[in-house]
Amino acid sequence: MAAALRTNACAQEANPRHSIAYLNPDRIAAHLLQQWQLTVDADLPRRDAAARDRAFRSFDSAVESACSFYLGAVARASSRAGSAAASDSALI
Incomplete structure:
Protein backbone atom coordinates (compact mmCIF):
# COMPACT_ATOMS: atom_id res chain seq x y z
CA MET A 1 0.00 0.00 0.00
CA ALA A 2 2.82 2.38 0.85
CA ALA A 3 4.40 1.88 -2.59
CA ALA A 4 1.05 2.56 -4.28
CA LEU A 5 0.60 5.76 -2.28
CA ARG A 6 4.13 6.91 -3.20
CA THR A 7 3.50 6.19 -6.89
CA ASN A 8 0.21 8.09 -6.79
CA ALA A 9 1.82 11.04 -4.97
CA CYS A 10 4.67 11.22 -7.51
CA ALA A 11 2.24 11.13 -10.43
CA GLN A 12 0.10 13.85 -8.90
CA GLU A 13 3.15 15.96 -8.05
CA ALA A 14 4.24 15.82 -11.69
CA ASN A 15 0.76 16.83 -12.86
CA PRO A 16 -2.20 17.58 -10.54
CA ARG A 17 -4.57 15.94 -13.04
CA HIS A 18 -2.64 12.67 -12.67
CA SER A 19 -4.63 11.66 -9.64
CA ASP A 53 -13.31 -15.11 -4.66
CA ARG A 54 -10.73 -12.38 -4.07
CA ALA A 55 -12.33 -11.09 -0.84
CA PHE A 56 -14.17 -8.11 -2.34
CA ARG A 57 -17.85 -7.54 -1.68
CA SER A 58 -18.60 -6.95 -5.36
CA PHE A 59 -16.95 -6.17 -8.66
CA ASP A 60 -17.72 -2.48 -8.17
CA SER A 61 -15.94 -2.48 -4.81
CA ALA A 62 -12.96 -4.22 -6.43
CA VAL A 63 -12.81 -1.49 -9.08
CA GLU A 64 -12.96 1.19 -6.40
CA SER A 65 -10.21 -0.49 -4.37
CA ALA A 66 -8.03 -1.11 -7.42
CA CYS A 67 -7.83 2.61 -8.21
CA SER A 68 -5.15 3.06 -5.56
CA PHE A 69 -2.98 0.38 -7.14
CA TYR A 70 -3.65 0.96 -10.84
CA LEU A 71 -0.99 3.61 -11.51
CA GLY A 72 1.69 1.43 -9.92
CA ALA A 73 0.59 -1.60 -11.94
CA VAL A 74 0.71 0.38 -15.17
CA ALA A 75 4.11 1.86 -14.26
CA ARG A 76 5.53 -1.61 -13.51
CA ALA A 77 4.11 -3.03 -16.75
CA SER A 78 5.55 -0.24 -18.86
CA SER A 79 8.87 -0.51 -17.03
CA ARG A 80 9.03 -4.25 -17.80
CA ALA A 81 8.09 -3.59 -21.43
CA GLY A 82 10.80 -0.94 -21.70
CA SER A 83 13.48 -3.17 -20.21
CA ALA A 84 12.42 -6.07 -22.46
CA ALA A 85 12.69 -3.80 -25.50
CA ALA A 86 16.08 -2.59 -24.29
CA SER A 87 17.30 -6.18 -23.90
CA ASP A 88 16.00 -7.09 -27.33
CA SER A 89 17.71 -4.09 -28.90
CA ALA A 90 21.01 -5.16 -27.32
CA LEU A 91 20.82 -8.35 -29.40
CA ILE A 92 20.62 -6.44 -32.70
Whole structure:
Protein backbone atom coordinates (compact mmCIF):
# COMPACT_ATOMS: atom_id res chain seq x y z
CA MET A 1 0.00 0.00 0.00
CA ALA A 2 2.82 2.38 0.85
CA ALA A 3 4.40 1.88 -2.59
CA ALA A 4 1.05 2.56 -4.28
CA LEU A 5 0.60 5.76 -2.28
CA ARG A 6 4.13 6.91 -3.20
CA THR A 7 3.50 6.19 -6.89
CA ASN A 8 0.21 8.09 -6.79
CA ALA A 9 1.82 11.04 -4.97
CA CYS A 10 4.67 11.22 -7.51
CA ALA A 11 2.24 11.13 -10.43
CA GLN A 12 0.10 13.85 -8.90
CA GLU A 13 3.15 15.96 -8.05
CA ALA A 14 4.24 15.82 -11.69
CA ASN A 15 0.76 16.83 -12.86
CA PRO A 16 -2.20 17.58 -10.54
CA ARG A 17 -4.57 15.94 -13.04
CA HIS A 18 -2.64 12.67 -12.67
CA SER A 19 -4.63 11.66 -9.64
CA ILE A 20 -6.61 8.53 -8.92
CA ALA A 21 -9.65 10.80 -8.73
CA TYR A 22 -9.44 11.16 -12.52
CA LEU A 23 -9.06 7.47 -13.35
CA ASN A 24 -11.67 6.01 -15.67
CA PRO A 25 -13.54 3.20 -13.82
CA ASP A 26 -14.08 1.39 -17.14
CA ARG A 27 -10.32 1.21 -17.65
CA ILE A 28 -9.85 -0.16 -14.13
CA ALA A 29 -12.63 -2.71 -14.75
CA ALA A 30 -10.97 -3.81 -17.99
CA HIS A 31 -7.65 -4.19 -16.16
CA LEU A 32 -9.26 -6.38 -13.48
CA LEU A 33 -11.05 -8.50 -16.06
CA GLN A 34 -7.75 -9.10 -17.82
CA GLN A 35 -5.90 -9.88 -14.59
CA TRP A 36 -8.66 -12.24 -13.47
CA GLN A 37 -8.81 -13.88 -16.90
CA LEU A 38 -12.45 -12.99 -17.47
CA THR A 39 -13.81 -11.97 -20.84
CA VAL A 40 -14.90 -8.39 -21.41
CA ASP A 41 -18.46 -9.59 -21.90
CA ALA A 42 -18.59 -11.43 -18.55
CA ASP A 43 -21.92 -10.60 -16.91
CA LEU A 44 -22.23 -8.90 -13.53
CA PRO A 45 -22.96 -12.10 -11.52
CA ARG A 46 -19.77 -13.69 -12.92
CA ARG A 47 -17.77 -10.51 -12.20
CA ASP A 48 -19.19 -10.32 -8.66
CA ALA A 49 -18.35 -14.00 -8.06
CA ALA A 50 -14.77 -13.42 -9.22
CA ALA A 51 -14.53 -10.41 -6.92
CA ARG A 52 -15.90 -12.37 -3.94
CA ASP A 53 -13.31 -15.11 -4.66
CA ARG A 54 -10.73 -12.38 -4.07
CA ALA A 55 -12.33 -11.09 -0.84
CA PHE A 56 -14.17 -8.11 -2.34
CA ARG A 57 -17.85 -7.54 -1.68
CA SER A 58 -18.60 -6.95 -5.36
CA PHE A 59 -16.95 -6.17 -8.66
CA ASP A 60 -17.72 -2.48 -8.17
CA SER A 61 -15.94 -2.48 -4.81
CA ALA A 62 -12.96 -4.22 -6.43
CA VAL A 63 -12.81 -1.49 -9.08
CA GLU A 64 -12.96 1.19 -6.40
CA SER A 65 -10.21 -0.49 -4.37
CA ALA A 66 -8.03 -1.11 -7.42
CA CYS A 67 -7.83 2.61 -8.21
CA SER A 68 -5.15 3.06 -5.56
CA PHE A 69 -2.98 0.38 -7.14
CA TYR A 70 -3.65 0.96 -10.84
CA LEU A 71 -0.99 3.61 -11.51
CA GLY A 72 1.69 1.43 -9.92
CA ALA A 73 0.59 -1.60 -11.94
CA VAL A 74 0.71 0.38 -15.17
CA ALA A 75 4.11 1.86 -14.26
CA ARG A 76 5.53 -1.61 -13.51
CA ALA A 77 4.11 -3.03 -16.75
CA SER A 78 5.55 -0.24 -18.86
CA SER A 79 8.87 -0.51 -17.03
CA ARG A 80 9.03 -4.25 -17.80
CA ALA A 81 8.09 -3.59 -21.43
CA GLY A 82 10.80 -0.94 -21.70
CA SER A 83 13.48 -3.17 -20.21
CA ALA A 84 12.42 -6.07 -22.46
CA ALA A 85 12.69 -3.80 -25.50
CA ALA A 86 16.08 -2.59 -24.29
CA SER A 87 17.30 -6.18 -23.90
CA ASP A 88 16.00 -7.09 -27.33
CA SER A 89 17.71 -4.09 -28.90
CA ALA A 90 21.01 -5.16 -27.32
CA LEU A 91 20.82 -8.35 -29.40
CA ILE A 92 20.62 -6.44 -32.70
